Amino acid sequence: MIIARNLQEFLQARASFKDYSVALVPTMGALHDGHMALVKRAKELAHYCIVTIFVNQLQFDQKEDFSRYPKTEEHDIKLLEQHQVDLVWLPRVGDIYPKGFATQIVVDGPSLLWEGEKRPGHFSGVATVVYRLFSLIKPHVACFGEKDWQQLQVIRRMVEDLNIPISIFGVPIVREVDGLAKSSRNRFLSQEEQQKSALLYQVLNKSYQRLQNGEVISQVLESAVDELSQKGFEVDYFNAVDGKSLCKISEWSSNSRLITAAKLGSVRLLDNM
Ligand SMILES: Nc1ncnc2c1ncn2[C@@H]1O[C@H](COP(=O)(O)OP(=O)(O)OP(=O)(O)O)[C@@H](O)[C@H]1O
Ligand SMILES: CC(C)(CO)[C@@H](O)C(=O)[O-]
Numbered sequence: 001m002i003i004a005r006n007l008q009e010f011l012q013a014r015a016s017f018k019d020y021s022v023a024l025v026p027t028m029g030a031l032h033d034g035h036m037a038l039v040k041r042a043k044e045l046a047h048y049c050i051v052t053i054f055v056n057q058l059q060f061d062q063k064e065d066f067s068r069y070p071k072t073e074e075h076d077i078k079l080l081e082q083h084q085v086d087l088v089w090l091p092r093v094g095d096i097y098p099k100g101f102a103t104q105i106v107v108d109g110p111s112l113l114w115e116g117e118k119r120p121g122h123f124s125g126v127a128t129v130v131y132r133l134f135s136l137i138k139p140h141v142a143c144f145g146e147k148d149w150q151q152l153q154v155i156r157r158m159v160e161d162l163n164i165p166i167s168i169f170g171v172p173i174v175r176e177v178d179g180l181a182k183s184s185r186n187r188f189l190s191q192e193e194q195q196k197s198a199l200l201y202q203v204l205n206k207s208y209q210r211l212q213n214g215e216v217i218s219q220v221l222e223s224a225v226d227e228l229s230q231k232g233f234e235v236d237y238f239n240a241v242d243g244k245s246l247c248k249i250s251e252w253s254s255n256s257r258l259i260t261a262a263k264l265g266s267v268r269l270l271d272n273m
């Protein structure tokens with residue numbers, strides 16, 4: 001596995017892949033099995049697999065969240081090596097945002113609600129860094145996790161709107177045995193919170209089954225929020241939406257998605273079904 005630590009090293013390694021197909025897995029590091037599912041999918045889709053590790057300050061709306069974002073570089077590199085990744089790039093900030101960089105990509109539509117409302121500027125930060133990675137790396141395909149469902153729809157929208165010649169693949173959520181969606185920030189859960197955290201998945205699952213059985217959306221959502229709040233979750237949203245536009249729906253269908261974000265202690269958990 002080639003490890004590139006700046007743009008020059010990266011471009012040199014990228015050139016050695018010649019015209020073979022390349023799949024990209026963008027990450028912020030602190031890697032776990034969820035990321036590895038993306039890597040496995042990427043390896044099926046192209047000759048070469050490139051992983052980036054870059055904690056993109058532009059997408060953090062809160063300073064503390066950025067400064068405490070976990071960094072486990074040695075572990076990450078070992079894991080990527082074990083999974084036979086071809087190239088890992090850990091860009092420097094100036095590689096992605098050179099001096100004088102003044103452009104941001106703003107995607108409306110799927111980014112307006114939910115995470116977009118709760119984390120102002122977040123999705124323009126994500127779209128901008130993903131666009132930069134795409135333009136520097138020039139992958140043929142890129143993989144993103146369904147855990148960040150709204151993010152996946154925002155990227156699909158950007159790729160379609162800007163005619164970017166890259167195929168986007170969504171990879172299903174990898175969960176802990178108890179159902180909690182794996183996430184880098186989960187390590188900040190206390191032991192007690194960790195035990196409680198599986199309830200988010202349980203309530204999501206129960207609500208999903210009720211909606212599939214034709215129950216009234218508003219009643220299902222209300223009881224989900226009540227149950228989570230009673231158990232100490234601070235629910236940011238728990239809603240039934242169209243899976244592509246992320247708009248609220250009044251009738252459940254095969255294109256619908258349940259999405260939620262809830263805080264447990266200092267950790268904000270995201271999930272969807
Ligand atoms: N449990 C998971 N299942 C599937 N994909 C995942 C999972 N966790 C992360 N991913 C995907 O991995 C990519 C990189 O995510 P990121 O590095 O932000 O990790 P993360 O675990 O989502 O961390 P956090 O949400 O705490 O920032 C994203 O496309 C994300 O959706
Ligand atoms: C796509 C991404 C790597 C962009 O920084 C990030 O938002 C993430 O890890 O999901």
Ligand code: BAL
Nearest residue numbers: 028059060122148151
């Ligand atoms: N995985 C989503 C990136 C973020 O929370 O900033």
